[in-house]
Amino acid sequence: MLNKYLFVAFxxxxxxxxxxxxxxxxxxxxLQNELxxxxxxxxxxxxxxxxxxxx
Amino acid sequence: MGKTLPTVHLLVTxxxxxxxxxxxxxxxxxxxxxxxxxxxxxxxxxLGWVAGTAYTIVFISSxxxxxxxxxxxxxxxxxxGEVGFIFCSSLLFTxxxxxxxxxxxxxxxxxxxxxxxxxxxxFVSYLMLRSYVASPGRAATLxxxxxxIGYVDVPIDYMAIRWWRTxxxxxxxxxxxxxxxxxxxxxxxMVCVGAFHCLFSYLLAQRFRLARARREVSALxxxxxxxxxxx
Numbered sequence: 381m382l383n384k385y386l387f388v389a390f391x392x393x394x395x396x397x398x399x400x401x402x403x404x405x406x407x408x409x410x411l412q413n414e415l416x417x418x419x420x421x422x423x424x425x426x427x428x429x430x431x432x433x434x435x
Numbered sequence: 436m437g438k439t440l441p442t443v444h445l446l447v448t449x450x451x452x453x454x455x456x457x458x459x460x461x462x463x464x465x466x467x468x469x470x471x472x473x474x475x476x477x478x479x480x481x482l483g484w485v486a487g488t489a490y491t492i493v494f495i496s497s498x499x500x501x502x503x504x505x506x507x508x509x510x511x512x513x514x515x516g517e518v519g520f521i522f523c524s525s526l527l528f529t530x531x532x533x534x535x536x537x538x539x540x541x542x543x544x545x546x547x548x549x550x551x552x553x554x555x556x557x558f559v560s561y562l563m564l565r566s567y568v569a570s571p572g573r574a575a576t577l578x579x580x581x582x583x584i585g586y587v588d589v590p591i592d593y594m595a596i597r598w599w600r601t602x603x604x605x606x607x608x609x610x611x612x613x614x615x616x617x618x619x620x621x622x623x624x625m626v627c628v629g630a631f632h633c634l635f636s637y638l639l640a641q642r643f644r645l646a647r648a649r650r651e652v653s654a655l656x657x658x659x660x661x662x663x664x665x666x
Contacts, residue, residue: 383471389532393478393525397634400521404641411648418655425659 444640448633455623455630463623475533477623481631482526486554488632489519490582490589492639493561497582500575509575510646512582513565518638520558522631527555538602547603550592557585571653 459477466473496512499505530548531541542548561581568574596606607616608624616624 383536385472385532385536386474389475389478389529392528396521396525396528397638401638401641404638404645408641408645408648411645411652414652415648415655418652418659421659422655 441637441640444633444637448630448637451626451630451633455627458623458626463620464617466620469537472533472536475529477627478631479526479529479533480624481628482522482529483551484628485631485635486519486523486526486551487589487593489515489522489635489639490554490557490586493519493582494586494589497579500579501583506650509579510643510650512579513575514639514642514646516558516561516565516578516582518635518642520555520562521638522635523551523555523558526551543602545602546595546599547592547601550588550595553588554585554592557581557588561585 455477459474463474463477465471492515493512496508496515499508500512530551534543535541561578564578564581565574568577595601596603608621615621
């Protein structure tokens with residue numbers, strides 16, 4: 381039978397790493413969305429200023 | 436190309452970890468005096484090595500940041516500080532789980548344990564400084580100073596079990612006369628050290644990408660801000 385200390389050490393360690401990797405990917409996805417939103421805003425702004433310059 | 440390298444890195448890490456697991460439970464022989472619980476050694480000691488590597492990266496990146504004011508170095512230091520904190524916390528968690536059945540106590544304030552706890556506190560203060568100082572430039576400079584001054588703990592922590600008689604086991608690798616490991620235990624240990632460094636480098640790369648993306652978002656926000664106030 382697996383020693384209880386060994387079991388706790390291994391399972392808690394992998395749980396911690398899994399949670400950390402998951403939080404990293406969530407933060408990455410959130411930033412990616414924000415980045416795309418800001419880039420599209422920037423695109424709209426530059427189009428607006430082009431139109432204003434033409435007028 | 437952008438996603439190929441991280442995917443390959445992740446697959447290599449997973450394969451290496453599986454090999455390490457197989458070796459820990461099926462290849463390495465059972466230690467005679469401690470029995471099954473000694474297998475915690477294969478994760479506990481490599482976690483310590485990785486924590487030392489992480490703080491060394493913080494130190495080198497902090498020196499680079501202060502001398503060249505390179506944002507890349509600052510991002511690398513921050514990323515290594517955060518991932519190193521995870522590894523150092525795991526080190527402090529697995530240590531007592533090995534100590535209790537072997538020593539009969541969870542913790543003792545011997546030099547090795549105390550210095551490792553100080554290392555953990557250094558990671559915590561490094562990250563707290565980065566979170567609580569409002570100005571990003573000032574936070575980076577102060578954190579770099581902590582990263583450099585705190586590094587003095589790493590070599591002393593490494594040497595603690597060589598300089599003093601401690602409750603913590605004496606070194607079994609590079610420990611001088613009388614130290615050493617069974618070849619199968621040594622091989623398993625080295626595979627585990629490699630696997631944990633591979634996992635660390637993967638998480639570090641991901642955290643570094645996050646820091647770069649955050650910097651890009653801040654720059655874009657700043658470039659849009661003056662016009663937003665006119666809306």
